[in-house]
């Protein structure tokens with residue numbers, strides 16, 4: 001499991017650990033982890049050229065100490081101090097290691113004010129003595145030590161100008177890309193866009209949740225020995241999914257494995273019925289029933305001879321393509337008093353679900369209608385709105401997106417990081433609701449069914465895609481192969 005904690009949780013854990021360790025030990029752990037990640041990225045230290053952007057806090061301290069390690073490995077390291085309060089011991093350490101330190105006045109800086117003279121090709125000692133500075137193209141990497149978990153977004157003007165001055169150079173962010181909203185994962189103004197983020201102790205919410213996760217690049221976690229409580233957020237990994245996926249026991253029969261019923265599709269949208277059933281037929285439940293418009297039911301049975309008609313089920317999937325039959329489909333499903341997936345057209349009636357165990361599966365537009373806000377607001381702050389919806393409906397809410405979120409009151413939000421952009425295709429949501437229904441029927445809780453279903457759906461899309469385009473049915477067809485690799 002990948003876990004992410006809030007700034008408050010990290011600070012509390014750090015305080016407990018700091019009390020047991022010699023002064024500075026934690027920062028040294030962080031800085032060495034950072035330096036080694038930079039060395040890995042650059043393929044070594046000797047002859048490499050590293051620029052540190054250093055803010056006023058300990059995030060800058062990490063960058064400076066890491067810079068000292070890199071300088072001792074033969075790298076040319078130059079630090080631009082963006083504040084006159086930069087970490088003093090870190091500045092001294094970098095200087096002792098032969099690094100170049102420049103104090104910049106960022107109060108009125110624009111990108112053109114930043115150093116642009118060419119760096120002479122001479123020994124690192126000479127370079128350090130002359131304290132000459134480089135053109136942006138002379139740096140192999142920029143280390144962003146502007147702000148970490150102590151930052152308040154957005155990035156201040158001077159820091160943003162410094163970034164602009166080195167645009168195009170690969171960036172390694174220290175702990176978090178500076179300027180992002182660390183706990184909310186929102187982007188509210190200028191911020192660093194990192195190629196790699198080296199974080200300490202645990203992931204932060206912004207590394208996993210969109211839109212901020214797009215600014216984090218590849219996230220590398222350095223263990224500094226923190227003892228942490230239940231996370232704010234978690235991302236299932238293959239081993240977690242494998243542990244949760246239902247498997248038939250030696251005496252299994254179709255009814256004990258669970259029966260999932262689908263009330264989806266309509267004469268206007270027959271394809272939604274077929275795709276939802278295709279997801280439900282992933283093989284994780286013992287039987288699939290379809291109930292709907294007779295002409296659609298005929299098409300479902302023609303395509304999928306295993307599917308049977310109305311009867312007892314352990315879970316219902318309602319709403320994908322139900323059109324104006326959604327309200328009645330939801331009413332009928334609720335009458336059975338079993339867990340249900342409420343999708344698409346049925347989401348307009350989500351208030352009727354009450355205390356029934358359920359997964360609501362809106363995309364941003366549907367959630368906007370449910371909460372009475374604009375779609376843009378959901379897309380700018382998906383985590384905040386997924387949590388708000390879970391509280392508002394007192395149930396499990398799966399908000400679809402590049403990194404789908406599963407929120408339930410009182411539980412860490414689960415974020416899905418499997419998948420491919422090729423899955424943004426018509427009918428993908430219908431398949432997803434079917435898979436989640438099958439998992440509910442097999443006995444998983446709404447929280448597990450939603451997060452495992454979403455993970456499997458993303459992994460199946462990746463497998464089907466092989467880097468190229470797919471349609472929703474391709475993802476459904478790849479589901480059994482994904483499950484086989486997990487449980488095999």
Ligand SMILES: NC(=O)C1=CN([C@@H]2O[C@H](COP(=O)(O)OP(=O)(O)OC[C@H]3O[C@@H](n4cnc5c(N)ncnc54)[C@H](O)[C@@H]3O)[C@@H](O)[C@H]2O)[C@@H](O)CC1
Pocket residue numbers: 014018026027028030031055056057058059060062146147148149150151152153154155156159174175176179200224
């Ligand atoms: N606390 C600890 O024990 C450890 C902390 N570590 C590092 O310390 C960091 C936290 O350090 P701090 O608490 O000093 O905080 P930061 O260094 O993250 O930032 C705080 C400073 O940044 C300035 N600032 C805030 N918002 C800004 C903005 N939008 N633009 C520009 N400047 C801004 C503030 O004036 C403040 O001085 C972590 O992210 C991590 O990198 C690591 O060394 C591991 C150990």
Ligand SMILES: [K+]
Pocket residue numbers: 059144145146147148173174175176177178
């Ligand atoms: K940073």
